[in-house]
Amino acid sequence: MASCFCADQKSNTKDVSTSYGMQGSDELVRSDDPRHPSNLICSLCKLFYYNNWVTGTGGGISIKHPVTGHIYIAPSGVQKEQLKPEDMFVMDPVTESYIRIPELYKPSACTPLFMSCYRKRDAGAVIHTHSQHAVMCSLIFDKEFRIANIEQIKAIPSGKKDPRLGKDINLSFFDTLIIPIIENTAHEEDLTDGLQEALAHYPTSTAVIVRRHGIYVWGPNVDKAKVYNEAIDYLMELAVKMHNLGIPTDCGIGEEKQYLKR
Amino acid sequence: MASCFCADQKSNTKDVSTSYGMQGSDELVRSDDPRHPSNLICSLCKLFYYNNWVTGTGGGISIKHPVTGHIYIAPSGVQKEQLKPEDMFVMDPVTESYIRIPELYKPSACTPLFMSCYRKRDAGAVIHTHSQHAVMCSLIFDKEFRIANIEQIKAIPSGKKDPRLGKDINLSFFDTLIIPIIENTAHEEDLTDGLQEALAHYPTSTAVIVRRHGIYVWGPNVDKAKVYNEAIDYLMELAVKMHNLGIPTDCGIGEEKQYLKR
């Protein structure tokens, strides 16, 4: 679904006058700063919706507040493009108990998976989409999604750090991006085992594809998580097109023509 | 058609000064509440238009007012993205006679189909699109659209209810979503027989595909109808892609690779 539905964006945040489950907890989610996690979750979910990544209440997102460390999580089963800041769950990062629970909503079934990424990878944000490119790649590829020699992979971290500057080193053009594919389970929270196993086996990966389901992508902060998610989605889209041309996504440069369907 | 055309959205609702066919009936359609059926029909039609679901005057939508029970219906043969609240037909749910008729417009040919969903399924809203994914699936599939083992089907109700809470239980990941496909007729109103037959044979279905035409989707309220429609459209889009890969949409998990075209 490629679309535009710009109306009423502002009205979404207008009439918040009711009080919520935990008294005074609105301070945790109300801010004029568009970069506050509550606001960013809303604006990113709109973007993801128009990319066909979270339609029909699919997908989810969580951001760790860079100062307080509080973990913000979009609720379960809601229309993601209509989220309001006051719909957010907020969790204490140490006790892992909710310090704010919105009325009406249930916690996201993705929560244990988000928490795994925070704990095991020191993530600053985690994005979960139902991208059709991810589902398609999970049908085409077996245990790993692999793509090599495409400029866009240079947006993805290699897992190595520059020994002097301590900064992440990204993949180079000649590297192969590998993303593990885990099997889906009946209940989203049961994915945690598979995810944790993948995190252990692929210590440098910044994403995990879930077969016939979608993808989880994380990063040290929300901007990087967004960029990684976009770059990986671009690469998965391209991978499906390459498959349709007959070209293996990790074939050597110059070998394309011997595979190309005519 | 994937597009954005955000201009003039507000001006659409501005200059309403003329009086309409039934005196005083503007009270039925004028409201500052963006959640009023008249306003929701306008905003949803814009969304549907930019999804290529109702271009060229195609498709339609009806919402039952959750308080008054009045049935709001978009008129026939108009550009759906340009609808204004005062263009709506309003019907009394008991007498099934119009209590508001807009000037200039004719009632939607979908009206008898909408009414079938209200009567037989206690719907709160009905969406009808000319989605190309629905038309494509009606060309690929025979009597039923079937898809299994895709996370997104969990957005669709199974027809069962939780015996304790009385709430709808959705399909699980391992279930098969089945949507009946009925044959199209020369006149939209003549679809009623086919639709009613499908409603009887598929008592748990929340949608009916019309061959070479489009789809009808309903739900207990407008939000659920919208979510079901988005999730089903996502699944039909994916089904066409799976067909092009050679993979049956209801094959077992792990069997994909034996079907995959290379």
Add this chain to the structure above:
Amino acid sequence: MASCFCADQKSNTKDVSTSYGMQGSDELVRSDDPRHPSNLICSLCKLFYYNNWVTGTGGGISIKHPVTGHIYIAPSGVQKEQLKPEDMFVMDPVTESYIRIPELYKPSACTPLFMSCYRKRDAGAVIHTHSQHAVMCSLIFDKEFRIANIEQIKAIPSGKKDPRLGKDINLSFFDTLIIPIIENTAHEEDLTDGLQEALAHYPTSTAVIVRRHGIYVWGPNVDKAKVYNEAIDYLMELAVKMHNLGIPTDCGIGEEKQYLKR
């Protein structure tokens, strides 16, 4: 190209302070009415741009003023999404000479084709796009684009009129929509002969496809021309998909499965 670029729409119409080639002729193009031809051409070109129909200065549009009969034409070789009302050419319908010429711009090479539709078909508006669906259909089909038994063709006029009401009768679901395909020429104005021949041979057609080029669509007024163009584009898009499935676009209902590629 499926996209959204909503910024600066209003600023486009703001700073008009210079005077133009023909003194006082700004009265012909300046209006607060969004339905004035000058304003409609601008808003429709934005829509067409985001549909990938007129990118790279491609395509064009002309509207006849329903009251004055003046013919408004977008200029040649400009970025269609950035058009301003004061960029329009205006022609006297009787003398067929310009009564307003914008500074800087050249008349559209489509002008003789637009005029043919006004003269021979009593059109109220003519739309010309470089739709890729039209180009693709011109590669797949020979002398005629044909599609049958798809609900959306009911948006297209049959050329017959209701003898009592005098209103246009549209195609029925069981009819075949036929659009002639003419050969392209080196210069757009040289298409006139081919177009006029097609108009003569297909007296009920409301559109002509130009091979490897695009499509011309007209109607008795701008709303109908827009609706016809959208419906035909939808049908051409679907036709390409049906071709890729292996299904002839005019095969009988129920015959699809014998053609379907697996």
Add this chain to the structure above:
Amino acid sequence: MASCFCADQKSNTKDVSTSYGMQGSDELVRSDDPRHPSNLICSLCKLFYYNNWVTGTGGGISIKHPVTGHIYIAPSGVQKEQLKPEDMFVMDPVTESYIRIPELYKPSACTPLFMSCYRKRDAGAVIHTHSQHAVMCSLIFDKEFRIANIEQIKAIPSGKKDPRLGKDINLSFFDTLIIPIIENTAHEEDLTDGLQEALAHYPTSTAVIVRRHGIYVWGPNVDKAKVYNEAIDYLMELAVKMHNLGIPTDCGIGEEKQYLKR
């Protein structure tokens, strides 16, 4: 990714109160004129983002100020849809040294390639995208992208000039558009040799495709560069579709049917 994300466009340019690396240099990038290079780079990058041309920090753009000759360049590794005027690098065209360096950002790795186009082709603007159509064409085609007999190629300059008026003459419908394809390198700046060689061998080309990477397009001013980029992208998109139909993109008019896959 086909999408709409119109929110917060204005807020991007609001809170600029900090001072930057080079004192007083904000005068170079702050302007109320939407046509100022700093503002145009921001608005074009938004457009490119929604076209899936520069997602995940990919791509870049540079514009030469038509009056001062200063060269404006978007920084490296940023989210292109979120650029602000104060993020721009500005270079003196004669000394080729920066006269403005934004805090935080690194110069674009595309800079030496942009400079080659300015020096060797007297460009007024250079656009670099990661368009998937460019990547796909680089997989399908060998040393040259070729397409003939499509109306849209008439938007591209032939390299010849009208001897009397001195104006660019564009390709005709019967011409073949040829764009060289160069091999990608590990580091973007190392592309310079390949680009310069292509510029020398294809003296009339207005673009160079980089294999498995994207495309560089330039023009005498930003409007022309934008139009060329859109027209070429349209043609590359069409070329992939023609390949999938089995039709060579430079086959003779009328020969399509002998190649067409059924």
